[in-house]
Amino acid sequence: MTNTWLPPEEYVETIARATSYACLYFTDTRERPVQLKAAYSTETWQWPGGNMDPGETPWECAVRECLEETGIAFQGEKKLLAVQFISQREHDWPTNHVGFIFDGGTLTDEEIASIVLDPAEHTEFRVQTVSEWEEIMTPRNFARLGAVAETRRTGVMAYLER
Incomplete structure (x- = not known):
């Protein structure tokens, strides 16, 4: 049997594709998560972040989006807490x-008081305990928050699927 290698342009047509996002998970000094309310939804709370631009790494995306969405020029270490996969x-x-x-x-x-939101993307931000977040978030989004908060506490990276 002879293997026939496809040119890259043809090969990528045969495999799964994905879009990607990156974000930064912040807490305050009492370990309460900081989240932003999305302008496009009355129920979506999220972390500073967004979809990756072509040629951009996940880290570059998270830092860029954080600056654009909050005014925070993050310069901390590259520490991955979780990877999330959402099937089409x-x-x-x-x-x-x-x-x-x-x-x-x-x-x-x-730093929290100095957050400046882009009103086209977010309408407000809040700092609350994890249990307070549960009261206002969708179960699916809260599950992600809970898993990431636990990852931060334990130091064991999470892999999330919906």
Whole structure:
């Protein structure tokens, strides 16, 4: 049997595709998660982050999006907390979606007070305990928050699937 190698342009047509996002998970000095409310949804709370641009690494994306969405020029270490895989079968999107959730560390009260939101993307931000977040988040999004908070606490990276 002879293997026939396809040119890259043809080969990529035969394999799964995915879009990707990256974000930073922050807490305050009392370990309460900091989240932003998405302008496009009345129920979506998320971390500073977004979809990766062509040629951009997940880390570059997380840092860029954080600056754009909060005004925070993050310069901390590259510490991955979780990877999330969302199958195209589970959402209204033509490809799979893969996310990289990095540890943004702890924000001081002054840093939190200095957050400047882009109103086209987010309408508000909050700092709350994990249990307080559960009261206002969708179960699916809260499961992600809970897993990432646990990862931060234990130091054991999470792999998440919806």
